[in-house]
Amino acid sequence: EAAVTQSPRNKVAVTGGKVTLSCNQTNNHNNMYWYRQDTGHGLRLIHYSYGAGSTEKGDIPDGYKASRPSQENFSLILELATPSQTSVYFCASGETGGTYEQYFGPGTRLTVL
């Protein structure tokens, strides 16, 4: 049974529209992360969270907001989507307290037209 799920799995949006990507984890992990992966590259960190109510900027936060309303849920929000945000987005959860191993969801493919 998948411990990190994402929705939607695929999304087509229009330029200037608002997009919300959702992530749910049942690992009871404090930390959650949003990454994007572009073709032929590794993952780049957008936002992360240490727990409910916390959001922190990662390496490439511009154009994205994040929300962590609960331990289980972490959302990534694109208020004004642009074609450059076309990518595959991965959510992950991770433990704290000495180990930072991360576990990933299946990814969301976002196309902004």
Place this chain on the structure above:
Amino acid sequence: GDKVKQSPSALSLQEGTNSALRCNFSIAATTVQWFLQNPRGSLINLFYLVPGTKENGRLKSAFDSKESYSTLHIRDAQLEDSGTYFCAAESDSNYQLIWGSGTKLIIKP
């Protein structure tokens, strides 16, 4: 330059052969994770390492923090081993993962 550099960038092997993938770090890495991204795009955890070695079936990984590298050895490669292998490192100064750009592995029958 790349803080986590993976080599080779791509590799093609015959089924049944062995291979070694490598990550070199220009940061003071404290832990390393290895992932396989399968052809469907899913990221699968392979290893989480502090300095030392781990083995799981046909896979074996080592992390040497003093020499700043990690390796992933695949023995008796199978078709289902195809995909892109990523390493990602954590350092004391930054608890976030820093990712390599991956090694694309193709196993041929």
